[in-house]
Amino acid sequence: MESYSITERTRVSRIPKRGVYDKAQVHAILDEGFLCHVGFVIERQPYVIPTGYVRADEKLYIHGSAASRMLRTLDLGVEICVTVTLVDGFVLARSVFHHSMNYRSVVMLGTAHLVSDREEKLDALRRFTNHIVAGRWEEARRPTDQELKATSVLALPLQEVSAKVRTGPPLDEEDDYALPIWAGVVPLRLRSAQPVPDERMLAEAGVFDTGRLSL
Amino acid sequence: MESYSITERTRVSRIPKRGVYDKAQVHAILDEGFLCHVGFVIERQPYVIPTGYVRADEKLYIHGSAASRMLRTLDLGVEICVTVTLVDGFVLARSVFHHSMNYRSVVMLGTAHLVSDREEKLDALRRFTNHIVAGRWEEARRPTDQELKATSVLALPLQEVSAKVRTGPPLDEEDDYALPIWAGVVPLRLRSAQPVPDERMLAEAGVFDTGRLSL
Numbered sequence: 241m242e243s244y245s246i247t248e249r250t251r252v253s254r255i256p257k258r259g260v261y262d263k264a265q266v267h268a269i270l271d272e273g274f275l276c277h278v279g280f281v282i283e284r285q286p287y288v289i290p291t292g293y294v295r296a297d298e299k300l301y302i303h304g305s306a307a308s309r310m311l312r313t314l315d316l317g318v319e320i321c322v323t324v325t326l327v328d329g330f331v332l333a334r335s336v337f338h339h340s341m342n343y344r345s346v347v348m349l350g351t352a353h354l355v356s357d358r359e360e361k362l363d364a365l366r367r368f369t370n371h372i373v374a375g376r377w378e379e380a381r382r383p384t385d386q387e388l389k390a391t392s393v394l395a396l397p398l399q400e401v402s403a404k405v406r407t408g409p410p411l412d413e414e415d416d417y418a419l420p421i422w423a424g425v426v427p428l429r430l431r432s433a434q435p436v437p438d439e440r441m442l443a444e445a446g447v448f449d450t451g452r453l454s455l
Numbered sequence: 456m457e458s459y460s461i462t463e464r465t466r467v468s469r470i471p472k473r474g475v476y477d478k479a480q481v482h483a484i485l486d487e488g489f490l491c492h493v494g495f496v497i498e499r500q501p502y503v504i505p506t507g508y509v510r511a512d513e514k515l516y517i518h519g520s521a522a523s524r525m526l527r528t529l530d531l532g533v534e535i536c537v538t539v540t541l542v543d544g545f546v547l548a549r550s551v552f553h554h555s556m557n558y559r560s561v562v563m564l565g566t567a568h569l570v571s572d573r574e575e576k577l578d579a580l581r582r583f584t585n586h587i588v589a590g591r592w593e594e595a596r597r598p599t600d601q602e603l604k605a606t607s608v609l610a611l612p613l614q615e616v617s618a619k620v621r622t623g624p625p626l627d628e629e630d631d632y633a634l635p636i637w638a639g640v641v642p643l644r645l646r647s648a649q650p651v652p653d654e655r656m657l658a659e660a661g662v663f664d665t666g667r668l669s670l
Contacts, residue, residue, distance in 0.1 A: 249500060254523050275542055275556075277492040279503035285464060286501045288494035288538040290560050308469050323503040327490055327645075330668070336584050336595045337602040341490075345505050369551055380551045381631055387552040409653045416596055422660040426668065427648040430542075437639040438624045445637040453545070453641065 249349055250402035260403035269344045269403055270295040270324055274372055274454070278302060279321040280313055293322070294364070294371040300348060300396045301355070301364040311392045315354040322348045322396060329427040333410035334419045342406050342425060349400040355393040364393045374452045430455055464564055465617035475618035484559045484618055485510040485539055489587055489669070493517060494536040495528055508537070509579070509586040515563060515611045516570070516579040526607045530569040537563045537611055544642040548625035549634045557621050557640060564615040570608040579608045589667045645670055 243261040244250070252259030260266065276293045279286055289310050293302045300322060304311050314320055328342040355361045362383075369377040383391065410423050432455060435448040458476040459465070467474030475481065491508045494501055504525050508517045515537060519526050529535055543557040570576045577598075584592040598606065625638050647670060650663040 254520060275540065277494075277503050277505075277538060277540070279492075279494040279501035279536070281496055281499065281501050284496065285534050285564060286494035286496050286536045287564075288492050288503050288536045288562070290492075290538060290540040290558070292556065305469060319500050321494075321501045321503045323492060323505060325490065325492070325505040330587055330647075332588065332591070332595075332663070334596055335598070335602070336580065336592060337598050337606065339584065339587075339591075339595070341507065343505070347503070349500060349502075365551065369554065372545055372554075373547065376547070376554075377551060380547075380554070380636055381549055381634060383550070383552050387550070391552065409651075417655050418657075419596060420657045420659045421595055422652070422663045423656050424650055424652040424663065426650045426663065426665065428670075429646055429648055431644055431646045432545075433642040433644055435639055435641045436624075437637070440632050441638050442633075442635045444635045448547070448637045448639065448641065450641065455643075 244399070244401040246402070247400055250347065250400050252402055252404050258404045258406055260405050266346055266401055266403050267295060269326060269346050270300065273324045273326055276302065276322050276324045278310065278314070279323070280310065280318055282313060292368065293324070294368045296364065296367050298398045300398060301368060301393055302396070303365065303368060303391060303393045305390065305392065308392070311354070311394060314352045314394055317351050317353070320350065320352055320396065327428050328407070329425045331410045331425050332423055334412045334416040334421045334423050338410055338412050340406060340410065342408070344403065344405045346401065346403045348396060348398060350396050352394040352396040355395050361388065361393050364395070365391065371454060374454065459614070459616040461617070462615055465562065465615050467617055467619050473619045473621055475620050481561055481616055481618050482510060484541060484561050485515065488539045488541055491517065491537050491539045493525065493529070494538070495525065495533055497528060507583065508539070509583040511579065511582050513613045515613060516583060516608055517611070518580065518583055518606060518608045520605065520607065523607070526569070526609060529567045529609055532566050532568070535565065535567055535611065542643050543622070544640045546625045546640055547638055549627045549631040549636045549638050553625055553627050555621060555625065557623070559618065559620045561616065561618045563611060563613060565611050567609040567611040570610050576603065576608050579610070580606065586669060589669065
């Protein structure tokens with residue numbers, strides 16, 4: 241069982257039993273999600289911006305427009321924090337104080353760089369696309385050179401990484417278990433609804449199979 | 456229609472038509488979500504931490520343990536960024552390049568402070584609890600003085616705020632509309648699954664009605 245080294249910056253200090261550093265568990269969380277929040281600093285002001293991502297081995301790829309201020313800033317080698325959060329459920333305790341959420345989150349610290357190698361960039365975009373819809377890269381029109389230039393891909397090596405996980409039922413004060421109040425977990429799931437075809441879609445394109453989504 | 460003032464730091468510069476500064480629209484996004492990502496800086500390293508929140512008028516309340524490093528850091532008056540993101544759908548275009556997501560996000564910049572007034576703190580916790588499950592504050596055991604002391608509530612005034620919204624179908628290159636590739640939007644929704652009662656719950660507590668959730 242391989243783990244990320246714990247540093248002073250990634251140690252889960254509040255409720256340490258929720259800390260997870262095992263690589264396989266961290267990878268599983270990252271592979272289930274698709275949206276991250278990227279934190280960076282410009283003139284002492286932190287910014288937190290949502291964006292898509294995909295993991296490949298020990299790298300996290302995020303991508304966006306080459307014109308994005310965020311991506312241009314990040315390529316300057318500034319320190320960033322990328323966080324992925326999956327919310328699994330509301331935890332309803334008998335007391336307000338012990339209400340909680342079940343969740344799995346990963347916090348990644350480090351320095352990202354723009355991917356300039358054409359093959360690595362294409363591979364990252366392929367993974368990125370197929371991470372959302374299996375096989376989509378193979379069926380959609382692939383990027384032209386110009387489109388590839390207009391797209392930036394950033395890579396963050398997974399080095400200083402920790403996860404935090406809460407699972408299970410509420411934990412109440414012993415006396416409160418005698419209260420006739422509903423207590424338990426309400427699981428939450430991100431689900432797709434009925435796909436909405438584009439008005440200009442050709443009929444021969446058929447029907448979208450939501451089983452291809454990685455939800 | 457009242458709006459937040461646009462500053463250099465909150466202006467949506469990439470794809471400006473997606474920028475939203477209207478207070479009513481920003482409030483609606485904040486009231487639909489319940490999870491935010493808080494960005495703050497310690498020794499030049501940004502951190503992005505997920506946590507719950509609730510809005511009340513022009514304040515965003517976040518809460519956590521009084522022992523949390525984040526909350527203690529934030530009360531020092533440091534600059535923070537709080538971001539709320541709702542993902543509404545995957546946007547599948549005919550070309551890989553034009554794939555996108557429909558989303559609504561709010562970015563809030565400013566300085567937070569701990570709420571020390573007892574009444575304001577109780578009111579924030581009541582709102583926080585009922586924001587997740589309608590009427591929960593009224594039915595669960597309310598906090599003791601000791602529990603109240605162990606809970607910190609931070610308030611961030613909504614001043615430097617902007618939202619970014621993408622809606623609607625994919626926008627492809629004109630030539631690509633002739634391609635027989637499925638294109639459209641796959642809507643995404645956070646949904647609750649069957650509630651799981653705690654093993655020690657008294658039968659007289661009944662059944663949980665998921666209609667009380669603000670999802």
